[in-house]
Amino acid sequence: MPGQQQSDFQVLITAEQAWPAFEQAVLEAKEEIKASFRIFDFETKLVSAAARNIGETWFDLLEYVIRNGVSFELVLSDFDPVFATELHELSWRSKMQAQNLAETLGPDLAQSLNVRVSMHPAKAGTLPWAALLPAVLRKKTQKKHLIERAQSQREAAGNGSDSLPQLHTVSHHQKIAVIDRQLCYLGGLDLNARRFDTQDHDRLAKNTWSDVQILVRGPEAEEVAQHIDNFENEIATGTAKPKGKYLRRTLSSPRRFGFWRLSPKTIVQEIEDEHINAFKAARDLIHIETQYFRSTQLAEALADAGAKNSNLKVVLVLPALPEEVAFGKHTGLDARYGLDLQAKCLSIIQEGLGDRVSLATPVQPASASGAHDDIEVLSGSPIIHVHNKVLVVDDTFALVGSANLNGRSLRWDTEAALRVTDLERINLLRRTLVDHWWFEDCARYSLEPGQMFEWWKREVQANGLRRPEGRTGFLVPHDPKAGSEIRQPLPGVTEDIV
Incomplete structure (x- = not known):
């Protein structure tokens, strides 16, 4: 089913x-494709009929378009190896x-393929690095026992070295x-098998993945292309280009004097500023869908x-629990602190708006x-993982992107x-979100922000x-007590870390 569109x-x-x-857009490319993703697996299966006429995977699709004269540039995020x-x-x-794709294309066409793995240059300062080094070395030793050395050099390059590990605290999170x-x-x-889900979310709970992308034709594209061209240099130099008309960013850079700091230096926090300004200007309704609300x-x-x-009212759509807690059963200190922060934020919002x-x-x-663990169930039904990152304010403003409402997305990564201001x-965005969550009989209700x-x-x-078969949509009340038994505050620790 095609997305709602103009x-x-x-x-x-x-x-x-x-x-x-996305596949159709790539097929229609005439000269160049520029991209920056957190995860991009070339073995991801193609899903459209047009693309499947060419091959089975994105490897095949990109080989096809490059052979037809299109260049492909991808900045791929790297992560701390330990x-x-x-x-x-x-x-x-x-x-x-x-x-492998470059070898398949041959030396002449391989020049049209540029895929680089980009580690954000920010690292922990000497003091926190030294304090954490024993734990890092233990973890590295454990990891190296689990993978052969050849594999560590091939697929986990940062674990193949015998030198002391660095502590990389920041990554590129955009898609x-x-x-x-x-x-x-x-x-x-992102683009890999884990991110696939259907409109009906009719998979195992652990395989569900609600997400939102927009496809925009116009001057926004040139602004985003310039961002892809420049963001690595802006981060490295600590000097960001001026704010554009359409694109909003989070950028950080290494600190020049960060001996005791774990955090990078924030050089652009446009996404955070845009949210605050939108909240101040809101008249009737703020609609937020986010993976985390920890700011x-x-x-x-x-x-x-x-x-x-x-008169202001707020609708907020959140997952029941973070993916790593609900499905990965992760209860480390970072997960505990994140749960505590979100509980604090939701309490602030509820106290303020009642x-x-x-x-x-x-x-x-x-x-x-x-077969379902209790942690995967809410209101008697399997949960759906929410990865959406959307803000809609009245009928005057919207923001769609990659940033969650946590300090890491708003200050570090x-x-x-993209800003949306056209009525x-x-x-269209609001209607699409409503159509996603609510079944057809809810369409008769007014979508006017005031109603x-x-x-x-x-x-x-x-x-x-209601019983599951009697519900009017996917949404049920969020349980603010979920995960309460493992929450843990960390006084003095920046909330930006999670």
């Missing part, structure tokens, strides 16, 4: 919609895939592509906006079987988001009491 603006929900649109070994391996596996500097693909969706600054800004405007906020979480419209585009909240909140609350 001729120059498409809203694409889940990979079922986004990937066919603390993010699996992601680090994925990056270098993709680099190997690109090298963007630009075709011929005219068409921009941007949002929260106390944004929570306080939202509560303050509600205190100053008694009954003018609706906290919702999606679940599958089916009863959980005995490389992030990209028709905003209405939407009441039925939204009522149906969310009612769904929490």
Whole structure:
């Protein structure tokens, strides 16, 4: 099913919609494709009929377009080899895939392929590095016992060295592509098998993945292309180009004198600023969908906006629990601290807005079987993982991108988001989000910002009491107590770390 669209603006929900649109855009490229992804697996299966006429995977698709005269440039994120070994391996596996593609193309055409693995240059300062070094060395030793040395050099390059490990605290988190500097693909969706999900979320709970991408034709594409061209140099030099008209970014750089600091130096926090300004300007309704809400600054800004405007209401869609906790059973200190921060933020929002906020979480419209662990169940149904990163304010403003509402996305990692100010585009975005979460019988309700909240909140609350087959949509009340038994505050530790 194609995404909701205008001729120059498409809203694409889940990979079922986004990937066919992305594949078609790549097929139609005439000169160049520029991209920057956190994860990009060349072995990802193609899903559109047009692309599958060419081959089975993105390796085949890219070989086809390059042979037809199109250049392909990809900046692929790298990760700390010790603390993010699996992601680090994925990056270098993709680099190997690109090298195989270059060999398949031959020396002449291989010049049109440029895939580089980019580690953010920020590192922990000497003091925190020294304090954490014993734990890092223990973890590195454990990792090296699990993988052969040849594999560590091939797929986890940073673990193949015998030198003392560094501590890389920041990564590039954006997921963007630009075709011929005219068409921009941007949002929260990376490219590998884990990210695939359907509109119906009819997979095992651990395989669900709700996400949002937009495909925009126009001047936005040139601005995003310039960002791809420049962001690595801006980070390295600590000097960012001026804010553009459409693109909003998070950029950080290494500190010149960071002996005792774990954090990088934030040089651009446009996405955070855009949220705060939007909250202040909101009139009737703020609609947020996010993987994390862990920024106390944004929570306080939202509560303050509600205190100053008694008409303001908020709908907030969140996952039941972070993916790594719900499905990976991860209960490390970072997970515990993240859960504590989000609970604090939601409490700030609820205290500020009272009954003018609706906290919702999606679940599958089916009863959980005995095969499901309790942690994967809410309101008696398997949960759906939420990876969306969307803000819609009234009918005047929207922001879609890769940034979560946590300090890491707003201050540290490389992030990209697009502003949407056209009334028709905003209405299209809102309608698409509503159509995603609510079944057809809810379409009769008004989507006017001043009227939407009441039925939204009522149906969310009612769904929490209904049997799965009787619900009007995927959304049920968010459980603020989920994970409470493992929450842990860390006084004095920056919230930006998670």
